[in-house]
Amino acid sequence: MAVAADTSVTDSPPGRPPRRSSARSRETRAALLFISPWLIGFAVFTAYPVIYTGYLSLTDYDVINDPSFVGMENFRALLEDPKVALALQNTFIFAVLSVPTQLIVSFFLAVLLNRAGRASGFFRTAFFLPKMTPPVAIGILLLLLFNGQNGLINEALGWFGIDGPDWTTDPVWVKPGLVMMSLWTIGASVVILLAALRNVPQELYDAARVDGAGWWRQTTHVTIPMISGALFFILIVDTIAAFQSFTEAYTAFFGSGNTTYSNDAALFYAIYLFQQAFEFLHMGYASAMAWILFAIVLVVTLIQVRVTKRFVYYEGEQR
């Protein structure tokens, strides 16, 4: 026993006593134990369904009867389905319009809030509250606010002599309306950016002012670089959310608010996927669609990471 004990001491890395190693091992076990509910939940409710959809994407499956293997048939059919192309086009356009709009508006609201002084707390809450609105309610709200004849948006445009468009029926204006409505929930982005702005050292602004930099130069040369990490995070998250956009558009243009009226211009990829899975019961086809969406989001995110890498600054990062 003594020999064994000696050996164990000898095998330990220099400078790391065995007690610490044992303590670390205990900590690891404890940590795993504490996160095990989440790990089990993730494995059962996320990982397994995701992997299972990979299998289902190769089958013909209607929920009741056993899946029958069809190989790559679903993926081949996807290529020939004009509605898939339409849904992808709509989704890309929405993402291209909504993500920059949300980012810019969030940023400027956060900058304003940062200057609000003692009232900042009130406005922070006010901006965040709409985020708490259920997405279905936002869809219904869209129909009311953007009503072509009596909606608040066109009423406001009317004050400036502008005859507003038919936001809810004209295919050209449906997506811009949805983009504007997506600003309803930018509260979370505003709060994240505000936190990032609060962490920008005041000395940097002082130094910039001493060097004669005005508001714009301070913003572009101090503020944006210093919060670029937060901006990048929001860019990624909003892009993924845009590609998965569903509830508001579905409620307004395909759901119970419009039992039979629908508009092709609002047919986002996730909506068509939902229709295939839960209305037409083509689970195999819908699973193939889901994997295509995953691949697209992955590629877009990797491109974003690659392109923005040189613009993002993390404090303390070694380059």
Add this chain to the structure above:
Amino acid sequence: MTTRTAVNRSKIAAGIACLGMALAGCAQGTDDEAADSSFDPNARLDGQLTVTGFGATDEIGRVRVEEAKKALGNVSVQLVEGELDIQQFLSSIAAGDPPEIVYADRNQIGTFASRGAILPLSDCIEGEEIDTGLFRESALDQVTFDEEIYGIPEFNVVQITQANANLLEEAGLSVEDVNGSDWQAVAAANQELARTEGGDLTVIGYDSKLPEFLPLWAKANGADMLSADGRTAQLDDPALIEALEFAVGIYDDQGGFSKVKAFRDSTDFFGEGNQFATGTLGAMPMEQWYVNVLNDVSPDAPMAFDTFRTPEGEPLAFASGSAWAIPKGSKNPEAACRFAKTMTMTESWVKAAEARVRDRGNDGGLFTGVLTGNTEADEQIRGMIDPTTEEKWNAGIEATYEANDHTFSFPANPAGEEFEAAWQDGVNRVLNGQQDPEEAMQQAQQEAQEALDQAWAEWDK
């Protein structure tokens, strides 16, 4: 087909055998397939009955459920309220734990049947001695898939012409000008009745109710959107396209569908400020239940009613409604069958209607009848309507019952959702200005036929 016929024969034989056993005193079936069950109107039943998709939220539901409970004896009945969640329902079947009976839209029956989610009811109907001859033909068509009945129908929803009598009178028109019997007259009345102010619509002359009522316009013009066997879409029929052009033209004459929809969406459809009460709608075809809404919220609205009519002057309505179906794997099909039978039998409907008459009498409301899907019950309930009812509402009731006798429906088919989506998307593309009617319906025809072919091929395997 031969195999299926053989299977059906064996099921009938099994049913007869079980019936024999039931008569011998062992009526309590325990297995989960209808073919292995014993259906007998005199059998004592027990066990559990979970009813999904039905809430006994009014006297028509409550009274009939009470009647059903009496007929079920020792069976414990549990209602799971709320609309049937298809995904949840199908998942429960896949998991082997479905409810004993479900309440579904009739247009879902074909889809459920084709996937084997619900059981054919031949044994149930025969064993419990359900008289299917009492059901309205259009309702029965919707629950008959590949010559087998899969659902016991109940309720009927029909459309009638509903109009603002004051606006008609001011324009020198009558309800006959807007009942659809003369399309030129409808178009002319629409232009007479519509009002705009500063480019905004202030009165909708006539609302042709697209996309949902295309089947009505198409049938009025002699077009069936789906073949009688449910296998062939007929969405590019020139008569259908002509009907669509006419119905869309009604909107075009008022500045386009966008204008009409925007104005329509901004009104209080179910409240005191509804379009008829506020004089902002001339006329429209609409489901008969809206008569009750109008009578409740705006009893003084200046209403005029008639049936919706074909150019030949015949009443016409597109029927829809609900049905009871027994899921595959139901653990108590005997109780489910008895429940469906009792809920839809004439005596139950009449008792429920009597309760409604009493309730309406107590709160000063109007009893407008109940369309049950059961011809015998309809006739008896019609006799319970107060003949001294105010003339304008009486006209609505008369029109409703007349429409109820002139209904049509889509036959059950395995791609009901896809078929509906195809034609409605087509109409919407026209309304949104993306395609002309011919192009839209040709695309719809292709989409619908592909879906039907694929679904029928699965069934025919």
